[in-house]
Amino acid sequence: MRNAEVSCQAMNLKQLSENLGLSQTTVSRALNGYPEVSESTRKRVELAAQQGNYRPNMRAMSLATGKAMTIGHIIPVATQSDVVNPVFAEFVAGASQTYSQFGYELMLRFAESKDEESTYRSIVAKHAVDGVIVHSPMREDSRLALLKEIGLPFVVHGRVCDTNEEYNWIDMNNRSAFKQATQLLIDLGHKNIALVNGQESLSFAWLRRLGFLDALHENGLTHNPSLMASDELTETHGYQTATKMLASDHAPSAFLVSSYVVALGVRHAISQAGLAIGKDISVIIHDDALSYFDNSGAVPQFTSTRSSVREAGILAAEMLLKQIDEPELYPQTKLLKSHLIMGSSTGPYRAQLSTLV
Amino acid sequence: MRNAEVSCQAMNLKQLSENLGLSQTTVSRALNGYPEVSESTRKRVELAAQQGNYRPNMRAMSLATGKAMTIGHIIPVATQSDVVNPVFAEFVAGASQTYSQFGYELMLRFAESKDEESTYRSIVAKHAVDGVIVHSPMREDSRLALLKEIGLPFVVHGRVCDTNEEYNWIDMNNRSAFKQATQLLIDLGHKNIALVNGQESLSFAWLRRLGFLDALHENGLTHNPSLMASDELTETHGYQTATKMLASDHAPSAFLVSSYVVALGVRHAISQAGLAIGKDISVIIHDDALSYFDNSGAVPQFTSTRSSVREAGILAAEMLLKQIDEPELYPQTKLLKSHLIMGSSTGPYRAQLSTLV
DNA sequence: GTGAAAGCGCTAACAA
């Protein structure tokens, strides 16, 4: 009683078919590309649909087909007051692009870790999504088993290090990036390098640490545990950690920092200690969101990897949609660019992505 | 043919009602809190539903009720390679919290400006959402008229400055914040203050500029147009702008910068010019996402407004859901905290929010 | 090549 003639609000299949003097069946078939429709009627139908600005009611379609035409992104938050990592925004922007292209929608949820299991169970029981992207994987992550049990298709943004499960993932090459960055500092003559890292129960931070250690060991340097800190990516973490390290006996001459937010704190501590970045001390920031290697400290400018997170989102979404349509296809591990990897444990994968390798 | 006995996958109303020996109607009514159901059966039903882990199929429910139970967030992107403003992530996290509380889902889309109109029309025609949050309003914004025409409920995150339309909005108090920050720099003795701002066709940047000018004028200072720059919030903008300003005859002794990303560039330019922040030059960064007033430059620490963006998201979502349920209710303009305002042009509003004022 | 009719899982008149 509220739509109707006010304006040509939301025409539906019934109206459209009546206008055309055809059955709903035929119109539906014409629009969905079924072969048995004659070319002439198909043309007529398509034209009328376009002119009438017809869009199938997504809810009705979902009910009839059983497909939600929606992908869920569940972002874990440690606490309700936690600042959201900008990496998610960038990744989700990329994924969204792919979904639009294939007629899917993107559903977003933020869940505290303790609610995560019930969140997954709930959205699948409600028929809200056809698949999900798993964010912030941990070195060992129970979500893999959970999602397999539920039977919900998924792709991991990142990797789970300690597992025998087979699964699809896409990731930045964190280990290699941190190895490179560390090597750069070593080449500049630094021997006391501090790593200010994210929580190492999360894979990304763990892999970064491994890369850091790789470089030290390859250069015959020993690592100093008091120069490696790991915590949530906050300004406070950066400030407190750097302050403590700078006051210690083995004060570092260089910092390698995970995320610009942390770096804000580190910088603050450095200037408070009366030191000047680029003169007394070097800092490299690695942040996928900006994808920004800070070259303060006379460090040569890195190739910008800007937007690689977005690209990862695009690819993850493609991988997931493909998996939903053709569950038997799995990608092999492959290097997409020096900083982007995707893969899974089994099977062949007909990827057009190979051009990117 | 694919669910059934494998595991107790997704029980539906029919099964549940058969198990209970009741009609679907009664079960539905019991679960939806209709008063005519006897307390004893309601208890029985609720127990069985819980044990059977029953969740109504959202798509079927939507089709039957005509409510999508979903709110859309459409994030405008200038170009596909643009970095997403972290403010969105924080705001959306807040809104999401409210939606979960009321059984709504959050649908996310990124749209280039040229596609925005068709995006809105499309999601409403598909019955994908019950309402939307409008992000990044411009000083003059055609979306207001569009959404009214379509009849889609909405709340604006920010304000449209040049309009006579009535609409609901929630916003940071950008003008006041920038006035305060500028005053602080003036109090420190600065007379040549540079404003490195976002695009002033966007309301937030325009209002910040007004606040900046407010402070200058109140202190009898004249503004220098060559010390006010306005562009996309990128590192490049900050770097180029600051470089140029520092090289000019009227080089600033202080910078007021919109967003930390821009500030990365500004900092770079400053250190390249051989100047030291906190000694030769002062910098204040205002960024709602971190909500961080940088105190480099010996500027006293501001009260942290961290998470106010998230809070804005929570409130915007509450306002929208209320509007969807009771369209006749509109909030009056009100100050929630010194930095958070919400409002609309008409009517009474029974807000429990008053405690926050 | 096209149409009639049943059904997806739920809600909501209308009866009883």
Next chain:
DNA sequence: TTGTTAGCGCTTTCAC
């Protein structure tokens, strides 16, 4: 207080 029935707008057998 409970049940019967008719949709919501689409897809999909099955006949023609």
